[in-house]
Each structure stands twice: as structure tokens, then as C-alpha cells.
Amino acid sequence: MTKYSCPYDPFTSVRKEQGIHLGTFNGEKIPMILRPKDIKAAAMDTETFSSDTPYRVPIPSEEEVRKYRQLPIETNPPEHTDYRNLIEPLFRRPAKREFIARIEALITDQLNAALAAGEAIEVVSEFSLPLQCKALTLLLNVPMSESERWLRWGMNVFTGENRVEKGSQLEQYLDEKFTQALADEPGDDFFSILAHAELKGRRLTKDEMMGYGNLAFAGGRDTVINMVTAVVGYLAEHPDDLVRLRETPKLANTAAEEFARVVSPVGHIGRTCPAGATVAGHTIEPGQRVALTWGAANFDESVFEDPEKIRLDRKPNPHIAYGFGAHTCIGATHARTIIRTLFKVLSEHLERIEFIECTQNREAGPNLDRHAPYDTLTVRFMSRNQP
Amino acid sequence: MPTVTYIEPDGNRITIEHAEGTLMEIALDNDVDGIEGSCGGVCSCSTCHVRIPQEWREKVGKTNPAEQDLLDFKVDADESSRLGCQVELTPELDGLVVQVEKL
Numbered sequence: 001m002t003k004y005s006c007p008y009d010p011f012t013s014v015r016k017e018q019g020i021h022l023g024t025f026n027g028e029k030i031p032m033i034l035r036p037k038d039i040k041a042a043a044m045d046t047e048t049f050s051s052d053t054p055y056r057v058p059i060p061s062e063e064e065v066r067k068y069r070q071l072p073i074e075t076n077p078p079e080h081t082d083y084r085n086l087i088e089p090l091f092r093r094p095a096k097r098e099f100i101a102r103i104e105a106l107i108t109d110q111l112n113a114a115l116a117a118g119e120a121i122e123v124v125s126e127f128s129l130p131l132q133c134k135a136l137t138l139l140l141n142v143p144m145s146e147s148e149r150w151l152r153w154g155m156n157v158f159t160g161e162n163r164v165e166k167g168s169q170l171e172q173y174l175d176e177k178f179t180q181a182l183a184d185e186p187g188d189d190f191f192s193i194l195a196h197a198e199l200k201g202r203r204l205t206k207d208e209m210m211g212y213g214n215l216a217f218a219g220g221r222d223t224v225i226n227m228v229t230a231v232v233g234y235l236a237e238h239p240d241d242l243v244r245l246r247e248t249p250k251l252a253n254t255a256a257e258e259f260a261r262v263v264s265p266v267g268h269i270g271r272t273c274p275a276g277a278t279v280a281g282h283t284i285e286p287g288q289r290v291a292l293t294w295g296a297a298n299f300d301e302s303v304f305e306d307p308e309k310i311r312l313d314r315k316p317n318p319h320i321a322y323g324f325g326a327h328t329c330i331g332a333t334h335a336r337t338i339i340r341t342l343f344k345v346l347s348e349h350l351e352r353i354e355f356i357e358c359t360q361n362r363e364a365g366p367n368l369d370r371h372a373p374y375d376t377l378t379v380r381f382m383s384r385n386q387p
Numbered sequence: 388m389p390t391v392t393y394i395e396p397d398g399n400r401i402t403i404e405h406a407e408g409t410l411m412e413i414a415l416d417n418d419v420d421g422i423e424g425s426c427g428g429v430c431s432c433s434t435c436h437v438r439i440p441q442e443w444r445e446k447v448g449k450t451n452p453a454e455q456d457l458l459d460f461k462v463d464a465d466e467s468s469r470l471g472c473q474v475e476l477t478p479e480l481d482g483l484v485v486q487v488e489k490l
């Protein structure tokens with residue numbers, strides 16, 4: 001039995017009728033803003049909708065798992081601009097041809113290993129997670145061997161029952177890396193760049209470095225894993241699209257955007273309104289938090305024709321899966337390169353992907369939660385070069 | 388095929404002859420500084436912002452709704468602004484000169 005329901009929109013009627021859904025997260029009432037225009041306006045108004053709230057940009061909050069502000073995400077402009085500029089050049093590298101070639105080699109190797117084994121694989125843990133970890137070593141410009149340590153942390157570093165323990169594992173790791181980087185000569189990897197950076201004439205504090213490190217690992221882990229898995233699952237159920245992608249390689253670009261839209265890996269993120277606000281006719285109290293619900297905006301039928309249908313050639317595709325404004329995801333270039341290249345490699349090498357089974361969670365809950373496309377997905381890759 | 392010139396943020400001029408595609412695609416193919424085209428041209432970012440000189444605006448044409456929606460949120464956008472991904476370089480635009488803004 002096949003079960004594909006990656007694009008799904010629990011917000012359809014409430015977005016149209018109310019524009020806001022009142023969510024409750026760990027007992028805190030958080031209005032969830034659902035319409036694209038309202039979300040974009042809020043994202044641009046960093047004074048009314050502030051990110052200067054340590055531990056409280058992610059919803060519900062992360063006091064339990066870290067002791068420092070995530071950077072640059074938990075700051076407002078103008079400080080935010082200075083913080084972001086320190087690592088922006090490193091995070092723009094994935095647009096360059098040499099980087100793309102390395103990602104292609106990495107994905108090809110990952111796929112070939114799966115093909116050589118010849119067996120069914122569980123995609124999340126045996127394909128997407130290792131791929132994400134190895135790709136991250138390229139982004140952070142550290143040796144590929146570092147990925148072996150990160151793999152052992154598993155999925156969901158900050159969620160799930162072991163989150164406090166995993167959070168402290170990450171903290172120990174980051175502390176070790178930054179301490180070493182401070183002792184070493186300046187280099188061009190993520191840890192060294194921060195250890196030796198100057199921000200308005202001063203060096204960063206250890207807490208600031210840890211804040212960057214925490215986000216680098218939190219931001220791009222299950223997001224990338226979920227998109228990679230969704231692509232594999234989709235192509236397993238739509239073998240004709242493997243052919244289309246092979247015949248029209250440029251399709252990978254629009255396809256990557258479409259998957260960002262329908263997966264919306266970061267479903268929502270928080271802002272705090274120090275002075276209160278009014279959104280879609282709803283009053284936000286002073287000090288109250290709101291959720292910018294990217295995952296709801298990306299299915300707005302007034303913006304996207306047939307929003308629950310995946311169209312690999314969708315254009316325009318004004319999704320906000322990577323956010324909007326000053327805090328637009330700094331990892332987006334990297335994510336786009338991975339997903340575009342994934343489409344390319346899978347379509348070039350595979351005759352078909354055989355769907356075997358999957359587990360999915362589609363329980364909406366009171367907050368109309370959008371879950372990962374797959375908790376597990378088992379497939380068999382079938383090479384075009386099979387005898 | 389038409390010729391297009393990009394004036395980069397630092398004033399450097401890059402002229403491309405026999406150019407094909409959208410202003411974003413041509414810029415990316417020729418490593419024009421200031422054009423990133425993050426979203427690959429689907430009107431989801433605004434990193435292909437160009438300014439069209441007054442004398443070219445009628446030929447280049449106005450923004451489309453998805454494009455205008457993005458430019459409305461861009462602080463440095465004005466009536467000269469277009470997103471490069473939404474402008475196809477047609478033969479009528481032979482000789483076009485555009486200004487690229489700093490990202």
C-alpha cells in the first residue's frame with residue numbers, strides 16, 4: 001500500500017475565515033498568523049515583531065536545552081546585521097559551481113552505496129541523515145570525518161525525550177571546537193571564522209560563538225532531512241517525474257522551490273510584540289508572542305493555484321518557506337543546492353524508486369500541527385544501469 | 388541575439404552579447420556581482436533586483452503581481468525596479484542597460 005500525503009494544509013478554512021489561529025504551546029497562548037501578506041508585513045517590522053528574545057524565537061522555547069542566545073536569529077537589526085555579516089560569506093558558498101560539484105559527488109556516493117547494497121533502505125536514518133551531516137561538513141568547511149560524530153546524535157537534537165541530554169552533547173561538542181579554534185591559528189572553517197572574528201572592534205564572547213554554533217546545527221538538521229526524504233517519497237510514487245527531470249534538467253530548480261513550499265520544513269517561528277499589535281483584526285497583547293506560520297502561508301489559495309497539488313514546474317512560486325526579510329534563512333542557499341542536486345542525481349541514476357512502506361503522523365492537534373512528511377520511509381533504489 | 392549591459396554596484400560595466408534568457412539567468416551565467424537569484428527565478432526572494440533607466444521602462448514593461456508583491460516589501464525599490472527573473476531579454480531590448488544594486 002502506498003501512502004503519499006506530503007502536501008497537506010490543516011489551516012485551509014481558518015486561514016481564509018480568520019487569518020489567525022489561537023494556538024496553545026506549553027500553556028502559552030500564541031496567535032498563529034496564517035496569511036502571507038500579514039506574515040511578510042510582520043517579518044519586515046522587526047520593532048513591533050521582535051526577535052530580541054533569548055530562547056523564545058523557537059516555539060515553545062528552549063531554556064531547557066541551551067544557556068545562550070542563538071545567533072544571529074535572536075537579535076533585531078541593526079545588531080542582527082552585524083552578527084549575520086560575520087558568517088554570510090561562508091553560507092553563500094553553496095551557490096558556487098565548485099561547491100555544487102562537491103554536493104553532487106557526495107549525493108552520488110550516498111546513492112551508489114545504497115545501490116551497491118541492493119537492499120531496501122530506511123531513508124530517514126540511512127540516507128537523508130547521513131547526507132545532511134556530510135553536506136554540513138562542506139558548508140561549515142570542516143573535515144568530512146566530523147559528520148560521524150553528528151550522525152550519532154540522531155534526528156531531532158532539540159525535540160523528543162532526550163532533548164536535554166542531546167542539547168548538552170551538542171554544547172560539549174561546540175565548546176570543544178571553539179576552544180580549539182581559539183588556540184589555533186586563524187583558519188577558514190566555521191569555528192575558526194567565529195573564534196577570530198571582530199564585531200565592531202571586539203572579539204566575540206564564548207557565549208556568542210556558542211549561539212552561532214547552536215543555530216548552525218539546529219537550523220539545518222531536520223529541515224534538510226525532511227525535504228530530502230519528501231523528495232525520495234514523492235519520486236517513488238511518481239516515476240514519470242524521474243523521466244521528466246532527466247529530460248528537462250532545469251526542472252530541478254523549480255522542483256526544489258516547490259518542495260520547500262509543500263514541506264515548509266520550519267512550519268512556524270516566533271516573534272514577541274513588546275508593545276502589542278493588531279493583525280487581521282485580532283489584538284495581540286503587549287508582551288505576547290505570535291507565530292509566523294510559514295507552513296500556512298504556503299498553501300494560501302489566493303496566492304497559489306491548487307496549493308495542495310505538487311507542480312514541479314510551478315512558476316511563479318512566491319513561497320516563504322525560508323522566511324522573509326532580515327531573518328531569511330541563511331542556510332537557504334545550501335538547502336537549495338542540496339535539493340536541486342538531489343533531483344538531478346536521482347533522475348540521472350535511477351530507473352525507479354520502489355516504495356515499500358512508511359510511517360507518518362497526521363494528527364493535527366489543537367495547534368493544527370504540520371508534521372514531517374515521513375517518520376520512516378522504506379524504499380529500494382533501482383538503478384538505470386541494472387543488468 | 389540581443390546585447391545587454393549590467394552596471395555592477397561598484398560601477399563596473401559588464402556587456403554580454405548574444406544574450407539569452409531572463410536578466411537574472413544572464414547575470415548568473417556571467418557572474419554579475421549583486422545578482423544572486425537564490426530562488427532560481429520563481430519570485431520567492433528578491434535577490435535579482437535591477438533598476439531600469441527611464442528610457443527603457445516602456446519597452447521593458449511593468450511588474451507582474453507576484454513580482455510587485457515582493458518589491459512592495461523591498462525598502463530600496465522604486466518605480467525603476469524590476470526583478471531580473473521576470474524580465475525576458477527579447478530582441479526589442481537589444482542594447483538594454485540595467486543598474487544592479489548591492490545585495
